[in-house]
Amino acid sequence: MSNVKSITLPLTKEKLKDLKCGDRVSLSGVIYTARDAAHKNIVTDLVEGNEPPISLENQIVYYAGPTPPKPGKVIGSCGPTTSSRMDSYSPRLIEKGLTGMIGKGPRSKEVIDAMVEHSAVYFAAIGGAAALIADSVKSAEVVAYDDLGPEAIRKLEVEDYPCIVAIDSEGNNLYELGVEQYKVVD
Amino acid sequence: MKQVTTEKITEAVRELCIDAANDLPHEVEGLIQQAAKEEESEFGKYSLEKIEKNIKVARDENVPMCQDTGVAVVFVEVGQDVHIVGGALTDAINEGVRQGYTDGYLRKSVVKDPVFERVNTGDNTPALIHTDIVPGDNVKIQILPKGAGSENMGFLKMLKPADGLEGIKGFVVDSLAKAGGNPCPPVIVGVGIGGTMDKSAFLSKKALSRTAGEPHPDPRYRQLEEELLEEINKLGIGPQGFGGKVTALAVHIEAYPTHIATLPVSVNLNCHAARHKEITLTGEGGTINV
Numbered sequence: 001m002s003n004v005k006s007i008t009l010p011l012t013k014e015k016l017k018d019l020k021c022g023d024r025v026s027l028s029g030v031i032y033t034a035r036d037a038a039h040k041n042i043v044t045d046l047v048e049g050n051e052p053p054i055s056l057e058n059q060i061v062y063y064a065g066p067t068p069p070k071p072g073k074v075i076g077s078c079g080p081t082t083s084s085r086m087d088s089y090s091p092r093l094i095e096k097g098l099t100g101m102i103g104k105g106p107r108s109k110e111v112i113d114a115m116v117e118h119s120a121v122y123f124a125a126i127g128g129a130a131a132l133i134a135d136s137v138k139s140a141e142v143v144a145y146d147d148l149g150p151e152a153i154r155k156l157e158v159e160d161y162p163c164i165v166a167i168d169s170e171g172n173n174l175y176e177l178g179v180e181q182y183k184v185v186d
Numbered sequence: 187m188k189q190v191t192t193e194k195i196t197e198a199v200r201e202l203c204i205d206a207a208n209d210l211p212h213e214v215e216g217l218i219q220q221a222a223k224e225e226e227s228e229f230g231k232y233s234l235e236k237i238e239k240n241i242k243v244a245r246d247e248n249v250p251m252c253q254d255t256g257v258a259v260v261f262v263e264v265g266q267d268v269h270i271v272g273g274a275l276t277d278a279i280n281e282g283v284r285q286g287y288t289d290g291y292l293r294k295s296v297v298k299d300p301v302f303e304r305v306n307t308g309d310n311t312p313a314l315i316h317t318d319i320v321p322g323d324n325v326k327i328q329i330l331p332k333g334a335g336s337e338n339m340g341f342l343k344m345l346k347p348a349d350g351l352e353g354i355k356g357f358v359v360d361s362l363a364k365a366g367g368n369p370c371p372p373v374i375v376g377v378g379i380g381g382t383m384d385k386s387a388f389l390s391k392k393a394l395s396r397t398a399g400e401p402h403p404d405p406r407y408r409q410l411e412e413e414l415l416e417e418i419n420k421l422g423i424g425p426q427g428f429g430g431k432v433t434a435l436a437v438h439i440e441a442y443p444t445h446i447a448t449l450p451v452s453v454n455l456n457c458h459a460a461r462h463k464e465i466t467l468t469g470e471g472g473t474i475n476v
Contacts (some may be wrong), residue, residue, distance in 0.1 A: 066253050067255060067292055070291050148306070174429070
């Protein structure tokens, strides 16, 4: 397994060129949680010509809706949700400068095409390892759509957030390459 | 007649919700440990290592292992010789869910209406309650917090009787291939066969409430479970979909008599965080089985 690459955010297009499919990465800096309802709202803003509540330029969205924090904690359990539900929205965010997405599971061809065209990376975190992942979140603040509860957009300050480059900016895809290697054909 | 109070039911459901979210059943953990020994893929091994560590952290710190603490699927078996006193059973269960998800700092993931009002109900109610009247004078309550990542990858097909065993196998394996890395593999596969359309779907969920890895009592279905597990693991999807030998930890089948003209089959998947807890209320307290 490759050595872990430490990345300080924001993720500029220059920095992400070095990230290759299968790299283990450790992210430090600001990321934003956004999932189904937040994506719908952001894309509605973009379609109507309004500015979304967060700037997308060189930013990373994390498909996550955490559990409420216990007293004295900054966040509850905070793992990734299934990314494919955001596939219909992601290309528009990528066109607006989004450079990274963190989630779990494969992505559609349309998303990968947009990633290659505009230069963006898809990181996979381990789904269901949410208690472990919470340790790397140092602060959390709701910055938009408070009424959506767990689906609100949260600004997270992370330190050494562990993930894997599942699809890189050239379209190399771990979900295809890995499965191909282990598929047994009788 | 033996009595069980709704107060006791609420208290039990509250505890079960919190325990289920934070403490994975040991038999599921055992299957994951076994998978970690068998897995050869680099990223598969890495994923399973993290998953194993996460189970321990969640248990030790008493926090949810996954942020998707699910909708509360509740299977209740009410003995026909027991009297429930103090109010409606459904209200008592929903109150337990409300208290458990609030007091346990679990995520509330239920929206009020699926189409026209996707507004969070704020307390994870209503629960999905399946009640069965059984002989005896106990009340057995089983809770499965069901995450949507794996739930979304469920499939149902009305096969023809002529499709037979091969048709069933093909449909189940195809379903897993379509689900790919989405449902947080390695998964537990619930298969419901027979009955009507709705019955097969119910059975596929009920199959997930069985102790993980426990085979079907009928040797023919046990063999089918084994064959399906082998075929599914040939798909190469692996832990988290990164490629690998272990895509499923177990296959559980539930079957029911059906019409001469039909063969319904449903597939309901559970992620590796296959959580469930149960309690049997005897009227004088209860015994928790995990």
